[in-house]
Amino acid sequence: MGIKGGVRAFVKNSWQLLWWAQEQLRFGSFAPSVRSVEPTKNRVFVLGNGPSLIQDIADYKDKLACEDILMVNQSLASPLGFELKPRYYVLMDPAYFGILPGGDIDVEFARRVVELSEALERVDWEMVLFVPYQYYKRSSKDMVKSARQNLCLCANPKVRILTFNAIGLYSFKNLARAMYRANLAIPSGINVLIASLCCMIAVGYERIYLLGADSDWHKSLSTDSQNRVFLQNEHFYEDTQSVSYMPYTFAFIMQCMADAFRAYQELGEIFSHITNCSSNSMIDAFPRASLDSVLCPFGGGVNRYSLIDLYRVFLSLYALHSLSRIGAARCR
Secondary structure, eight states, X not given: OOHHHHHHHHHHHHHHHHHHHHHHHHHOOSSOGGGGOOOSSSEEEEEOOOTHHHHHHTTTHHHHTTSEEEEETTGGGSHHHHHHOOSEEEOOOGGGGTOOTTSOOOHHXXXXXXXXXXXXXXXXXXXXXXXXXXXXXXXXXXXXXXXXXXXXXXXXXXXXXXEEOOOBOOOOHHHHHHHHHTTSOBSOOSOHHHHHHHHHHHHTOSEXXXXXXXXXXXXXXXXXXXXXXXXXXXXXXXXXXEEEEEOSOHHHHHHHHHHHHHHHHHHHHHOSOEEEOOSSOOOOSSOBOOHXXXXXXXXXXXXXXXXXXXXXXXXXXXXXXXXXXXXXXXHO
């Protein structure tokens, strides 16, 4: 990079830092409570809602249930949420807190919020619910006072609500790394998976494994004869696919998708301890690995050892022991 390029990068990074500062003063917290969490293990599994999740974890549910797990958005309203009993849960969409540009929650989303609210009340294990500080602060003031439309009003003592900063920042790499670790900023607040990874980075896990991160939304977009954009919703917890009208231009939606992949790229360049274990995923920012290689690092997979295999191992060990005794006897 020449002198001109270096000056341009310095000015750009400085401007972005100034923009973050005013956003942080308006909407952020310098002491987000996400930092109060201490990891009990050295690794965590972040589960997105992509359709690939069900097939990827089909043979590993028992093992995952013994791990630290993070789930997101609507997944707790599915049976899988109560099978895995996640330690962490992240909500990102402002509609979960009664905050929408029009001030109303549409019928379909209202139904989902009620389902999730009821699921949170049924949680019978210790779970940490992470919510964006700006939404929590705003919704707890005067937005929606009904617990069924504001999940910040969850009264279940098993659910501990903590906040995280969702103020976007791209700046000098070393500074960004420190600020992401302290959760003073995240690369982008565009989706819940990015927020989840940033929360786990702030908590301090040594290894973060990603599942259900299909991120192939572009395949589900379409437009009709009136230039209206529609998205075919695909989540692991839905048996049937539904189509939603997107009140935005195609260019805006594609820009949001580009912003999400830029955020993944930023995290991948700064942090080397994130691994993508999704069998189907468009995210190319993190190294890939199979879930089998993570949960069964010594090979053999899950439930593949039979009594015959164990008997063969025993015979091999016994033969080695016998040979060593014979060798020792001859040396005398």
